[in-house]
Each structure stands twice: as C-alpha cells, then as structure tokens.
Amino acid sequence: MHRSALRSGLVAILFGAHALTASLFAQIPTQCLEIESILVDACNPFATCDGSSEGQNEMVRFRTGPNPIALSDLEANWPNGTWRGIVQNTTTASITEQLNSTIVSCGFLLEPPGGVIPPGSSVLLVTSTEMCLVGNSFEALTDTIYLIFQNAGNTAGHFANSPAAGQPASPTPPAGSDVRTLILFDNATNCSDTVSYVRELLVNTEGTYGGQNGETDGGTVEFSWPGVPDVSYVNYGCQAPFDPLFVQAEVDGVLCGGTGTVTLTGEVIGGTFTSVQWQGGTGTFGDPNALNTTYTAGPGDLATVILTLCAQTDCVDPICGTVSIPAGNGPTVTMVPSGPVSLCPGDEVVLTATGADSYLWSTGETTGSISVTSLGTFSVVGTNACGTGSGSVEVIQATGVTVTISGVPQICPGQSTVLTASGASQYIWSTGDFTASITVTAPGIYSVSGSNNCGSATESISVTQAADPVVGISGDLAICAGESTVLSAAGATSYLWSNQATTSSITVDEAGTYTVTGTSVCGTAQASAEVVVDPLPTLSFSGVTQLCPGESTEITASGASQYVWGGGELTASITVTTPGIYSVTGSNNCGSVTGSVTVTEATSPLVSISGDLSICAGESTVLTATGADSFVWNDQTTTASITVEAAGTYTVTGTSACGTAEASAEVVVDPLPSASISGDPQLCAGQSATLVASGGDSYVWSTGATTASITVDTPGAVSVTASNSCGSSTASLEVVVGVPPTVTVSGNTFLCPGATTVLTATSATSVTWNTGASGSTLVVSAPGLYIASVSNGCGTDSDGLAVTASPLNTSFTAIPTSGLAPLNVQFNSTTTPVDATLSWDLGDGESSTAPSPTNVYTTPGQYVVELTATLDGCSSTVSQVILVTSVVSSNPSSITLPNVFTPNGDRHNDLLLMDAVNITSVEVLIYNRWGQKVNELKRVGEVWDGRSMSGEHVSDGTYFYTLVAMGADGVEHTLTGHITVLR
Structure with missing residues (x-):
C-alpha cells in the first residue's frame, strides 16, 4: 500500500504537540505492517551527546499485522542512505534499559524476544545504536512499544529534511517540490508499506515553516490508517515519535436549576485504552461507559457542574479530562433606555432588549431592537433554554426646549474659552455659529437659540476678562515660644499651603518657611514667609561650685x-x-x-577603704572607698565600690576639687577544706594499716581520733572530717581483709609451623610473664615453658604451660618431573608423621588423597602440583612443577625466568617458575647482594618458594642469579639477571 502526502484534500498540517488523528482502541493492520510516524528532523544536543549526529537519532514507528516479523526479514528503503540491517545485542539491551529508566508514566520499551516482533505490536525503529539517549524524550510514554535498532554507520541522515536550495519552506508546496518516500519490507512474506511526504511542509517548534536548525528539530510526519490514508505534519519538539495519551471532553447544552439534559462528547487521543467512564455531578448518565452519551441533572446540580471522563489504559492510574456545564437560569431582560423615554412629534426612538436568546415585543416584532414613533408602554418577553423573562419601557410626550450654556465664563490674557449649549438638537449663536460649542477669545455677552421638533429657546452668558494671580502673605512673622501667629494669603481664588491646608489663612506655632500656592482661572502663583520662634529665657549654670582654700x-x-x-x-x-x-x-x-x-x-580629700578583707575560696567581697568625689582603682574601675574574689592588694586613688589621695587594702583568700585519706586499705592476716588524712587544719575520724593519722587492725568503713575557717569536708574508704593472689594459665599447648598461639592468665591481680611481658594474654610463636606470676601485699602465686611444636613435615617426590606428552608421573608423599591427612592438587584439575597417586599429563605445559598435609589442626603445603613438552624436534629450546614474585602465601605468584621449552637439564644459582648463595635449582620444573637453603624466608629485596641450561635441540643457554622478592 502506498500513501502520499501530495493527494488533494488529504494533507493536514498540525501545529503544537497534539496529533490530528488517534486510535480509540488498539487495531491490528490487515497487511504485514503499517507505517504510523516518521521523526524526520531529530534532536541531537551536541553538548550533551558528544557530537551525536542527527542521522543517528531519526526514528520510524510502525505496527505489525496479523503475523510475526523476524528482525532478519525486515528491510527499509530510506529516502537517503542505504539499509544497514537490524542489530540486537548487549548494547541495544543497555540502551533499552536506560531509556526505560527515564519513563515517568507507565509506558515500557522492550526488545523483540528471540529477534521476532509479535503480531499487532507497536514498533519504534531507531536509525543507529549510537543514538543520543537524551536527544528525544520518552518520559510521557504510556504504551508498550518494541524498540529495534539499525546497525550504526550512517551519520548523514536518512531523510534529507532540509528544503532544496532557493525554495523557502511554505505551507504551499512550490513547483518541483521534493517528495520523499520510505518503504518498509517484510521479505519473508514479500509484503511492504510505502509512505511519502513533502519535506517543504515540515513544521518547526512554533508551528510555522523554516527557521534555523534548532528551530526545526522535532519535525515529524504521521500517517493514519485504516480507511482512506491521511498525512499530518506535526512537531512534538524533542520527544520520540509517539502520541502522549490525553482525554478531551465537550458538552452541548446547559442545565437549568437542577433540571435538563445535555449531550456529552468524549475523545481519547494519542494512544490505546481499554475502557472509559464518565463520573461527577448528582445526576445520571445515559451510558457512563460510552464516549458519547447524555447527562440528566440531579437535585444538587444548582451551580456549575464539573464532569470527568477517564480512560483506563495499561497504566495503574487512568487518564482523565474534565468538562464544565454552566448553571442556567431564566433570562433577566434589560431595557435600553431603561426609564421613560421622551418623544417629540415626528421623531422616533429605538428601544432595545438584552439578556435573552430570543424576543417577542408587544408590537409582534421578534428582533432585539425596535423603532417606535408613538407614545405608550412597550413590553417584551425574552426566552432562553431555561425559561422566559420580561421587560417594558414607557414612551411619553417630550416637553418644550430648555437651553443651558456651560463653560468657563472668564478669559485669561492671550487665551480662549469654550462655551457649550445643550438641551436642543439645533443651535444658532449670536456669533453666527451653528454648532453646539463655540470658542471665544474676547469678553462680552454671548447668546444661543436652540430648537428641536418640540420648540425653541434662547439663553445667554457673560464672559469677562480675568487677570493672572499675584499672591502675598501677611501676619506676625516673629513669635515667642508657646505663642502662635495667623498667616493670610491673598491675590488668588484658591490656595494650597506647604502643610496641605487649603484655606486662605493658617495658624502656626512652629518656626520655619511656609509656602502657599494660589490658583485662579488664569494660572497659579506662589509666595513664602519665614516664621521665627524666639525661646523663653531659662537659666543654667556652669563652673566649679567649690572653693579650695586661697583659690577662686x-x-x-x-x-x-x-x-x-x-x-x-x-x-x-x-x-x-x-x-x-x-x-x-x-x-x-x-x-x-x-x-x-x-x-x-572644699577641703583636701582623705581616702579610706572598708569591707571584709578575709574571704574563703569561691566567695567575693565588696571594697568601698570614701573621702573623695571620684575614684580610680588599680584595675581602672571608676566606681566607689568594687567586687573582688582574688587575693591581692587593691589600691584606690580619690579625687576632689582640692586634690587627690590614695589608700590600699590587702585581701586574703582562705582555701576550702578538701578531705582525703592515703594509705593501704588492705589488711593481711595479723597485720594493721596506717591511714593518713589531709586537706584541712583539724580532723575528726569516725573512730573518735583527732590526729592526722590513725592505725586500724579491723576491716570496715573509716571516714574523716577535715575542717578550717571556711568549712569542713569528709572523705571515707573501706578497709578490707586481703587474700593472697591466684593465677591460672590456659591456652593451646600445640604450635603449628609458622603460626602463633595465645595463652591467657586468669587472675584478679596484674600479671607478669617470664618473658618480661605483662597483661592477661601472651602471644607465643616458639615452643617453650611460659609462666605467669602475680603478687600483692598478702602473697604471690604463679602458673605456667609448656608449648610444644607440631612434628608435621610436609614433602613429596615426583618421578619424572619433566618429559614428553603424554607424561605419566608417580607421586610419593614423604610427609612425617605418616598419619597426617593428605590432599593433592595435581595442577591439571585432578586431585587425590592417596599417599602415592599417579597422573597422566596429556597437554604440554607447566603444572604446579601442591601437597597439603594436616595434623592436629596444623596444615602445611609444598609444591613442585611438572614440565610437559611436545615432540623434541618440533620446537626450538628456550628458557626464561621472571624478574619479580611475591611469596606471601596468598597462592598468587607465590613461586618463581621457569618458562622452559624443550630443556633437558638446568642449573640456577641464586645469590644475595653480598654474593652469598641463598638457594639453587637443579631440575627442570623445580621452583623457588622464597626460602633459603636452610628453610628460612629470605627478606624482601633484589637477588641475582646465573642460569645454565641445555636444550633438546643441542642449544646451550646461559643467562644472568636479578629477581625482586616482594611480600
């Protein structure tokens, strides 16, 4: 099927963010697929997407028909560029997952399971796996859409959306417009769908045509089906090409005072839904589950009624829209004019009624306005959907003409005034003018004759010459404090003072400048006056009022x-x-x-200090100076009295009119008593204890003694009260009967090789070990006898444990250690004691617990064989390398050693391994930096575990080696180098 945007009458241009057409319920195409939307001008924010091009962000939305479509059978014939095939992998899965995380509605994106799109599915084809994830938003998605991706590679764009050179975009396609065609194929069924569009008709984000690149982003073409195909040019901005679901509701009619029936029309736009429901109001719906229905008002529908239409989708919450039904009432008819209307003979008057939908006058006329030429009362009945209303107006005989003249009857120099006549329909002035208003520039008497169908009348007015105002102020401008004065302005007709008074005279009692603005018909003028307020006399005196002897x-x-x-x-x-x-x-x-x-x-000052000069710690005293007029203390205080709490000498200097004098006082701070008792409160059998009290001047013990020290020989509580001049304080302690100390040592007496064990001493007294350590626990790393000792004033005690070393010694032999594949190797454990539990790791995934297992190595390589022996909770592991080679003649011999390894027991890089190929014999000598040999390797596949020849771990650092090896191909290898040991 081919749908073209050029067919007459079928091109629809949609501005804004809502599509022209939408499916009410999900429909399945009858053919293999139907193209629904093309995002022609995609968004590609360079700053966010690191330069992702527009051609990687274009999209096509289509719906599959009654049969599934395999991704491998899908093909597109793009308007620009070639088809690159569909790809589905971890990248597309990641993109789908990330886009799903941005959806805030209930929509969902998924990839076709097994690469097959199910029948009747909505599908979004993205033109590249390198799309910009934030370029076109999926936030508002409410539907489930299958997401598929064309393989990356075409960055130039698939639709060539820019208008042709010299052809500006417009709503009318110019001659030779460039029609673009897209075809989608299902090659399995030899079926396709074809759509066309005119690129000049793409709309921008403002709903108009053309613009810069950023303004045209979001340009989309939508294609509707089934039936007659339709094409819409829309712009959703930077949103993926799907229609956000929304509900639209409309009403026809009004409700009148809780009665009446209206027609409701609903539409669900932009997606699929499963059901709809109308709700709200107190009335009843014809069918609450139909899009189009009726609503009959209920008893509570007396004001505006708001009804809601909700569409249920796959979302948890429905999508709703509302409609308001205005409350109707019978019409209130208003008459214009409203009062009695005067009518002169031969005239006519227009009467108008408003406030209703239709009208019926008492004259039989049905228009809103009528013209009448006769006297009488004219009535009208107005009708609307909720009832009728009426109004009337009386037309009466007009009386004779009465002419009046308005305007300013004064002329200022060089100005004019306007005189206006009213009360008639025609006028003639004494100046010969026939207008209602005339402009005069000279003083004099002006008359006018006014007439209409009801008669005529004459009126006159005298216009006089006016002068510019000259304003002056009079009144007493000098007053005493507490008095007032009256200022009077003259020379104008109205006045405004600076204190906002508007009378010609004002009364003031404050000093200042008073300004008045006078206004007359010819303008304004201003005058000012300064009011001075003289103060009443007052007397005050300054100077020293004391006389020192012989002075003035x-x-x-x-x-x-x-x-x-x-x-x-x-x-x-x-x-x-x-x-x-x-x-x-x-x-x-x-x-x-x-x-x-x-x-x-006055006399010379004589200063003295009074107050308590002996205080206790924490108290304060007030020192008061007398004998002068002012004082300065040695802490710079200038009051007569100061409060002090620290010991020391306080000096004050007093000053009067006749000189200064000084006085001092010594403040002593006595400490508060603080009782304490020293001495050993523990009584051993048959002994006594001496207790000594301190912190006071005198003491009273609970035994009655009053000396500083006492001797006690019985247990119990003892207290003492220490006293001085500042109070008393009490201390106490408990005299107890001491017992000799005890200690018990516990812990594991068996020490595994290279391990430690912890011994614990249990005692109420501090513990000292025979190693010199102290504390209740001791970490032991070597066999031996460990003794814990305790002591106090009543005796000593000790206990100990003998820690012995585990006899476990793990070792094994392998015969042979190298050879050609397949290589049969016999392993024999030489571990002692022989009752140790054995566990073999044979290096090729095989394992054993037998003392002498065998293993066949079929693949060339190096195999690290490990034997782990366990005895009495102790474990030890040793290893050896088995070298398996291929046919000697097929490979040249070679051998290398690594330059670093980490023998720290983590089973990673713990051994120094030879990389030997077709080597028959080898000797490696390892030296420290002083040239001392620390170990040697004599067999192919032998490893170094970072120990010396005596079995001790070598320290971290750099070691040096010499290597001599013979290859099966007759080549001798001689190497020297260094090895770094790191733990």
Whole structure:
C-alpha cells in the first residue's frame, strides 16, 4: 500500500504537540505492517551527546499485522542512505534499559524476544545504536512499544529534511517540490508499506515553516490508517515519535436549576485504552461507559457542574479530562433606555432588549431592537433554554426646549474659552455659529437659540476678562515660644499651603518657611514667609561650685540674652573668691527669669577603704572607698565600690576639687577544706594499716581520733572530717581483709609451623610473664615453658604451660618431573608423621588423597602440583612443577625466568617458575647482594618458594642469579639477571 502526502484534500498540517488523528482502541493492520510516524528532523544536543549526529537519532514507528516479523526479514528503503540491517545485542539491551529508566508514566520499551516482533505490536525503529539517549524524550510514554535498532554507520541522515536550495519552506508546496518516500519490507512474506511526504511542509517548534536548525528539530510526519490514508505534519519538539495519551471532553447544552439534559462528547487521543467512564455531578448518565452519551441533572446540580471522563489504559492510574456545564437560569431582560423615554412629534426612538436568546415585543416584532414613533408602554418577553423573562419601557410626550450654556465664563490674557449649549438638537449663536460649542477669545455677552421638533429657546452668558494671580502673605512673622501667629494669603481664588491646608489663612506655632500656592482661572502663583520662634529665657549654670582654700572659681550663666547678677555685674560670667549664694536675672524679648547658684568651701580629700578583707575560696567581697568625689582603682574601675574574689592588694586613688589621695587594702583568700585519706586499705592476716588524712587544719575520724593519722587492725568503713575557717569536708574508704593472689594459665599447648598461639592468665591481680611481658594474654610463636606470676601485699602465686611444636613435615617426590606428552608421573608423599591427612592438587584439575597417586599429563605445559598435609589442626603445603613438552624436534629450546614474585602465601605468584621449552637439564644459582648463595635449582620444573637453603624466608629485596641450561635441540643457554622478592 502506498500513501502520499501530495493527494488533494488529504494533507493536514498540525501545529503544537497534539496529533490530528488517534486510535480509540488498539487495531491490528490487515497487511504485514503499517507505517504510523516518521521523526524526520531529530534532536541531537551536541553538548550533551558528544557530537551525536542527527542521522543517528531519526526514528520510524510502525505496527505489525496479523503475523510475526523476524528482525532478519525486515528491510527499509530510506529516502537517503542505504539499509544497514537490524542489530540486537548487549548494547541495544543497555540502551533499552536506560531509556526505560527515564519513563515517568507507565509506558515500557522492550526488545523483540528471540529477534521476532509479535503480531499487532507497536514498533519504534531507531536509525543507529549510537543514538543520543537524551536527544528525544520518552518520559510521557504510556504504551508498550518494541524498540529495534539499525546497525550504526550512517551519520548523514536518512531523510534529507532540509528544503532544496532557493525554495523557502511554505505551507504551499512550490513547483518541483521534493517528495520523499520510505518503504518498509517484510521479505519473508514479500509484503511492504510505502509512505511519502513533502519535506517543504515540515513544521518547526512554533508551528510555522523554516527557521534555523534548532528551530526545526522535532519535525515529524504521521500517517493514519485504516480507511482512506491521511498525512499530518506535526512537531512534538524533542520527544520520540509517539502520541502522549490525553482525554478531551465537550458538552452541548446547559442545565437549568437542577433540571435538563445535555449531550456529552468524549475523545481519547494519542494512544490505546481499554475502557472509559464518565463520573461527577448528582445526576445520571445515559451510558457512563460510552464516549458519547447524555447527562440528566440531579437535585444538587444548582451551580456549575464539573464532569470527568477517564480512560483506563495499561497504566495503574487512568487518564482523565474534565468538562464544565454552566448553571442556567431564566433570562433577566434589560431595557435600553431603561426609564421613560421622551418623544417629540415626528421623531422616533429605538428601544432595545438584552439578556435573552430570543424576543417577542408587544408590537409582534421578534428582533432585539425596535423603532417606535408613538407614545405608550412597550413590553417584551425574552426566552432562553431555561425559561422566559420580561421587560417594558414607557414612551411619553417630550416637553418644550430648555437651553443651558456651560463653560468657563472668564478669559485669561492671550487665551480662549469654550462655551457649550445643550438641551436642543439645533443651535444658532449670536456669533453666527451653528454648532453646539463655540470658542471665544474676547469678553462680552454671548447668546444661543436652540430648537428641536418640540420648540425653541434662547439663553445667554457673560464672559469677562480675568487677570493672572499675584499672591502675598501677611501676619506676625516673629513669635515667642508657646505663642502662635495667623498667616493670610491673598491675590488668588484658591490656595494650597506647604502643610496641605487649603484655606486662605493658617495658624502656626512652629518656626520655619511656609509656602502657599494660589490658583485662579488664569494660572497659579506662589509666595513664602519665614516664621521665627524666639525661646523663653531659662537659666543654667556652669563652673566649679567649690572653693579650695586661697583659690577662686568662675560661675557662668546661660539661657538668656542679658544678665544682671546680685552684685551688679552685667556679664554672663563672674569670678568669686568666697563661699555663698550668688543670684542672677536673665532676660530676652520674651521675658525674664531669676536663678541662683551656691558656692561652698572644699577641703583636701582623705581616702579610706572598708569591707571584709578575709574571704574563703569561691566567695567575693565588696571594697568601698570614701573621702573623695571620684575614684580610680588599680584595675581602672571608676566606681566607689568594687567586687573582688582574688587575693591581692587593691589600691584606690580619690579625687576632689582640692586634690587627690590614695589608700590600699590587702585581701586574703582562705582555701576550702578538701578531705582525703592515703594509705593501704588492705589488711593481711595479723597485720594493721596506717591511714593518713589531709586537706584541712583539724580532723575528726569516725573512730573518735583527732590526729592526722590513725592505725586500724579491723576491716570496715573509716571516714574523716577535715575542717578550717571556711568549712569542713569528709572523705571515707573501706578497709578490707586481703587474700593472697591466684593465677591460672590456659591456652593451646600445640604450635603449628609458622603460626602463633595465645595463652591467657586468669587472675584478679596484674600479671607478669617470664618473658618480661605483662597483661592477661601472651602471644607465643616458639615452643617453650611460659609462666605467669602475680603478687600483692598478702602473697604471690604463679602458673605456667609448656608449648610444644607440631612434628608435621610436609614433602613429596615426583618421578619424572619433566618429559614428553603424554607424561605419566608417580607421586610419593614423604610427609612425617605418616598419619597426617593428605590432599593433592595435581595442577591439571585432578586431585587425590592417596599417599602415592599417579597422573597422566596429556597437554604440554607447566603444572604446579601442591601437597597439603594436616595434623592436629596444623596444615602445611609444598609444591613442585611438572614440565610437559611436545615432540623434541618440533620446537626450538628456550628458557626464561621472571624478574619479580611475591611469596606471601596468598597462592598468587607465590613461586618463581621457569618458562622452559624443550630443556633437558638446568642449573640456577641464586645469590644475595653480598654474593652469598641463598638457594639453587637443579631440575627442570623445580621452583623457588622464597626460602633459603636452610628453610628460612629470605627478606624482601633484589637477588641475582646465573642460569645454565641445555636444550633438546643441542642449544646451550646461559643467562644472568636479578629477581625482586616482594611480600
């Protein structure tokens, strides 16, 4: 089947994010497959996807028919580029898993099981496995879609979506438009589906045509089926080409006061669903499970009713849409004009009714407005879906004409004024004008005659010449404190003061500048006045009011303008040399006031300190200085009294008008008593103990003794109270009967080779071991006798254990250790004691517990054979390499040694292994850095385990070797080098 976007009448352009068509329920194509959508212009954010190209992010959505389709049978004929086949592997599985993690709805992506797409499936074909995972969103997916991928390789794009050169995109395809065709094949059934589109018709994210690359991202073509094919050009932005499911509900009609029936229409757009249900309101649905149904109002549906249509999908929650049904009422008819309407003979008036859907006038007319030429009452009945309403208006005979003139009857210099007549339909002014309004520029009397069908009338108005305002302020501008003054403005018709008053006069009692703006018909003017408030006189005095012997002082009065002292002085300041009362009268423009000051005779200061000079620790004392006017203590405090809590000398300097003096006081801090008892409180049999008290000046024991020390010979509680001048304190201890100490040593007396064991000493007293160690536990790494000792004032005790070494010695022989494959090797355990449990690892996956197993090695190589022996909980492992070679003549001989190994017992790289091929004999000598031989290897396949020839572990470091070997091909090999041992 071929569907083309060029057929007349079938091209539909859809702007925004909603498709034009949608399936109501899932349908299965009758043929092999149907193409549903092409994401032509994919999003590819370079910053996020590291340069992923658009050609790797394009997609095709299709639905399979009644038969399954194998991925290997699927093929696409792209508008641009070649088909690269479908791939399904771990990469595609990972992409599918990552995209599923981004879905926030209930949709799901999966790969076809076994590479076969089931019948009736929705499938999304991505053009590359190197797609950008965040380029086109899957968040809103609500359906289950099979996800398949074309093999990567075509980055140039499969649809060539850009418009041709010189042909700007437009809604009308220009001549020679480039039609693009996509064909999908099912080669197994020789079936295909073909779709076509015009690339100039791709829409951008704004729903228009053309634009920069980023603006055209998301351009998609959708194809509908079954029936007549239809094509939609849409743009979902950066979303994968699937339609997000949404529900749309509409209503036809209104409900009237809880009664009536309306028609409901529903549509589920953008996906598949299983069922629908209407709900809400207090009424009943014709069929609540049908998309299109009716709703009959219930008793509670008196206001706006909101109904909900929900579609159930595979999601847990349904997808819903709502519709509001407005509450209807009978119409309220409004008349325009509303009151009695005056009608002159020969005139007509238009009456209009509003508020209903249809009208019936008392004249028989059915329009909203009627024209009447007669007098009387005209009524109308308005009707809507919920009932009827009525209105009426009375048309009465108009009275005679009354003309009035409005406007400003004054003319300012160089200006004009507008006079307007009203009350008639035609006018003629004394100026000869026939308009309702005239503009005049000169003073004078202006008259107008107005007329209509009901008569005529004349009116006149006098226009006078006005002048610009000149504003002035009058009033008393100097007042005394507590008084007020009235400021009056003149020269205008209205006024606005700076204090927002709007009268011509204001009363003020504060100093400041007062401004008034005067307004008249010809403009505004402004004036200002400064109000000064003089203060009432007050008297205050400054100067020293004490006289030291033989000195003088200056007294100064302030707060007035003139001064008269009792002694006749007229200055503000006077100098006095004798004590006494000095009076003065001060005056200014607002009055006078009299005051006096007393001057006394002063003496030199005599400072002393009072307060408790002996305190206890934690207490404080208040030291108070007297005998001066001001004080400064040695800690810079300037109050007469200070509070102190530390011992020391405190000094204060007192100052008065006649000099300074100093005093000091010594504060002593006595400590609080703190009782304690020393001495051994343990009584051994037949002995006594001496206890000594401290921390006070005197003591009283619970035994009655008052000395600092006492001797006790019986167990029990003993207490002592220590006292001094600051209080008392009590301490106590328990005298107990001591017992000789005991100790018991326990632990494993059997020591495995290279292992340690822990011995434990149990005692109530601290433990000392014969090794010099102390503590309740001892880690032992060598056989021997280990003794723990304890002691106290009443005796000593000791206990010990003999730790012996395990006799386990693991070893074995292998005959032969090298040879040609297949190689039969006889192994013999030489382990002692012979009753040890054996476990063989024969290196090729075989194992044994026999003392002398045999094994056949069929493949050339090096095999590490290990024997593990276990006895009395101890285990030991030894190993040996078996070298199996192929036919001697087929391979040249060679041998190498590694330069580092790690013999730390972790079974990884624990042995130094030869890499020998066709070697018949070898000798390796290993030396330390001082040239001392530490070990030697004499057989092919022999290994070094990092021990010296005496069996001790060698230290980490660098060792040197010489190697001489003979190959089966007659070649002699001589090597020298170094080996690093790391543990």
